[in-house]
Amino acid sequence: MSTVNTDSVLKNDEKSTLETITSVHHWTATLLSFRCTRPPAYQFTPGQFARLGLRTADGEIVSRAYSVTSAMEENTLEFFLVLVPDGPFSALFAKLQPGDQLLVEKNSYGFMTVDRFLDGENLWMLATGTGLGPFISILQDPAVWKKFKHLILVHCVRTQEELAYQALLQALPHRTELAAGGAHLTLVQATTRDNQTESSRHLHGRITTLLEDGTLETAAGTSITVEASRVMICGNPEMITATREILVQRGMRPCRRAVPGQFVTEDYW
Numbered sequence: 289m290s291t292v293n294t295d296s297v298l299k300n301d302e303k304s305t306l307e308t309i310t311s312v313h314h315w316t317a318t319l320l321s322f323r324c325t326r327p328p329a330y331q332f333t334p335g336q337f338a339r340l341g342l343r344t345a346d347g348e349i350v351s352r353a354y355s356v357t358s359a360m361e362e363n364t365l366e367f368f369l370v371l372v373p374d375g376p377f378s379a380l381f382a383k384l385q386p387g388d389q390l391l392v393e394k395n396s397y398g399f400m401t402v403d404r405f406l407d408g409e410n411l412w413m414l415a416t417g418t419g420l421g422p423f424i425s426i427l428q429d430p431a432v433w434k435k436f437k438h439l440i441l442v443h444c445v446r447t448q449e450e451l452a453y454q455a456l457l458q459a460l461p462h463r464t465e466l467a468a469g470g471a472h473l474t475l476v477q478a479t480t481r482d483n484q485t486e487s488s489r490h491l492h493g494r495i496t497t498l499l500e501d502g503t504l505e506t507a508a509g510t511s512i513t514v515e516a517s518r519v520m521i522c523g524n525p526e527m528i529t530a531t532r533e534i535l536v537q538r539g540m541r542p543c544r545r546a547v548p549g550q551f552v553t554e555d556y557w
């Protein structure tokens with residue numbers, strides 16, 4: 289018997305609306321993107337996350353944060369997620385298909401948005417795994433292509449099958465509304481578990497290693513500097529902690545509410 293009930297038991301509460309899954313795209317056995325209907329009047333800034341809820345057979349709501357990957361103006365919401373072993377939300381979500389429903393909180397959340405940066409010429413976006421999600425939304429915002437001269441997206445995964453959203457990313461510079469902003473986009477992919485011959489088109493190694501030995505900046509064709517670079521870091525908390533240390537050693541500071549800085553971060557767990 290299914291442990292998830294998406295019809296009679298799943299009702300919207302005061303802070304959520306009940307939305308319908310419209311499509312699911314599997315990148316790998318455990319990595320997928322899905323779209324759902326957008327709650328009426330739902331607002332978000334690219335980089336923010338939604339809180340999604342599913343109810344167990346016992347009636348308990350399991351609620352988790354998921355970064356919005358869709359562009360601001362789209363009439364559905366898209367999310368990029370991994371189904372983790374023994375994860376309560378993952379177990380419930382794995383049983384869903386188009387037509388099923390989930391709860392979406394009416395508010396969006398989070399501070400990993402480009403308006404945190406008052407200046408800067410180069411925007412670095414460093415992601416591990418599903419930490420790519422918020423950057424898919426950010427990179428579809430024409431204002432970002434106007435605000436920065438160079439956009440550098442770094443996506444680090446275990447194996448190249450996990451390099452999702454390649455077609456969308458490659459097509460971004462050809463979208464007239466984005467190209468009008470004038471920024472140059474550089475895409476850098478890295479894998480940690482492929483051997484080098486398998487992944488010759490990608491860098492090999494962790495973001496922190498590639499930062500420390502200079503490989504990342506060489507691949508991007510530009511250096512990370514306090515003056516010109518602003519950095520967003522998302523995904524694995526260990527990567528974020530280690531990358532913060534490297535950036536701080538280079539004289540960079542996190543953005544605080546009242547104090548402008550050079551980097552912002554979002555831990556996924």
Ligand SMILES: Cc1cc2nc3c(=O)[nH]c(=O)nc-3n(C[C@H](O)[C@H](O)[C@H](O)COP(=O)(O)OP(=O)(O)OC[C@H]3O[C@@H](n4cnc5c(N)ncnc54)[C@H](O)[C@@H]3O)c2cc1C
Nearest residue numbers: 352353354355368369370372375376377378418421556557
């Ligand atoms: C602000 C924020 C935004 C998030 N956005 C996303 C997103 O866009 N996509 C997404 O897949 N997850 C995202 N997460 C993580 C998400 O909320 C869930 O934790 C995750 O989907 C697993 O839920 P669960 O209940 O199945 O397992 P949980 O009990 O929540 O997690 C179990 C364990 O799984 C591992 N884990 C959790 N999330 C991930 C992940 N994303 N990648 C690899 N390992 C993980 C950790 O070791 C964690 O301890 C976000 C988390 C935060 C705080």
